[in-house]
Amino acid sequence: MSFLKKSFDFFVTILLWFYFVGGFFIFFIAVYAVAYVVCRDRETAFQAVNHYFYKGFFILARIVCPGLSIDVPEEVKNIGPCVVVCNHLSFLDPILLISIFRRNKTFVRSDFFQAPVFGWIIKTSGYISPMTNPALVGNAIEGIEGLEDYIKSGGVLFLFPEGSRSKDGRVGKFSKGAFGIAKLCSVGVTALYIENTEKVFTPGRFLFNTLEKNTIKIRVLKELSPKYDDESFSIKSLKDEVRNVYVERQGPN
């Protein structure tokens, strides 16, 4: 049984990776190319193509993983202009969020910007690099300065304030960057909670867990509209308030 399960996991993993790499180069690269040539607003067009590409990934995942279901309520799909913060459990989290939000932006590791083709796509999509790479500082400054208009025109910026994936599932230390951006753009913050992505694609493991019954859930934990002009407003307090919402959601150990 174990051998059969591993074989099935392996087969499905290869199939999903094939979609990721093969589907991208065989089909989607042409879509990106057409969007680049035809669309005046390339950034929005590329974000939409990313959205459909990853939506396709999760549709395929649900087909080939018999135990997998994905529960995304309407209130998550209809999140308005705001900064979205989310807990981070697996590599699936960012692509799940892209598959939910048609207009999506996030920060992407700076080395990805240097990758052939993929770097061009994330740059054209308006994704933002951190300022750690001197060659991309210009991209980061322009990207951050453009966020207010982007968000207020209906876009979603999503960030993982823990920075990296949780090692044990518990909520980690938050950095204040996401909350600084919300203040900079004078927009609200919505806290989302993802569950079970780490059970489907476990960090450090190559194979997807395909046969176990898993429901990836995503929920709105809290929507905040901070009063940035209020004298008592503090980014640290906002950050702590949001982190406490996650801690309470997880409960004691």
Place this chain on the structure above:
Amino acid sequence: MNREDIEKKLLEILIEEFEMEDPGLDDNLREVHGFDSIDAIELLGHIELILGYDLTQEEKKLAMDIKTINDICDYVLNIHEGRS
């Protein structure tokens, strides 16, 4: 505008807007006060208000090397003197 004026204004901004407690002129802003790249962009907006004009992208890029308040003072002074 001299260095003292700039220093005074910057300290006001860093305390009031960036919630820094007792910032020292040679403190490493990132390590001591958790000043990050988003803060740097916000600070550039305040610097533009101090200077009374917009910074160019090249000038903004130079700001990303800043580590201390003294560095910010040098940065603002250099731009101010360069433009005038």
